[in-house]
Amino acid sequence: MMRWLVVLLLMMSLTGCNEDEKLVRVDYRLSEMRTGDDGIITDEDQVKSIGAQLERVNWENAKVEMARKEDLTLTLFYLYDPNMPERLEEYKIWFHDDRVSEIVDSNEHKYGKHSREDAEKLLDAVK
Numbered sequence: 001m002m003r004w005l006v007v008l009l010l011m012m013s014l015t016g017c018n019e020d021e022k023l024v025r026v027d028y029r030l031s032e033m034r035t036g037d038d039g040i041i042t043d044e045d046q047v048k049s050i051g052a053q054l055e056r057v058n059w060e061n062a063k064v065e066m067a068r069k070e071d072l073t074l075t076l077f078y079l080y081d082p083n084m085p086e087r088l089e090e091y092k093i094w095f096h097d098d099r100v101s102e103i104v105d106s107n108e109h110k111y112g113k114h115s116r117e118d119a120e121k122l123l124d125a126v127k
Helices: 002-018 044-055 117-124
Strands: 022-030 040-041 074-077 087-095 100-106 110-114
Touching: 022 044, 040 044, 040 074, 044 074, 044 117, 087 117, 100 117, 110 117
Parallel strands: none
Antiparallel strands: 022 040, 022 074, 074 087, 087 100, 100 110
């Protein structure tokens, strides 16, 4: 019985480590083809919304090259420990005429798509 209790406590402590990760900031850069300014998003609600939208992507492991330059680049800043530097994740996003978006995770070499509704929510969160 004591062994199971130790295993349970160990598993709970390991899953708690993942909760230390916190998305604290999002930088965005629009391509030259789009109008608008580049910027930094620190508003907690906006940052959470962008993170939630990227979690909804169904990722595939693939190296992808697109025919044109991306419309939007997002850099997400994750903070694990206040005494350590932030971890960065970069996403390149292409929007198409039908408002569907394609997303490439540059760090992990993953590719995914967003539906029209999710693409619009992501674009609204960045604005």
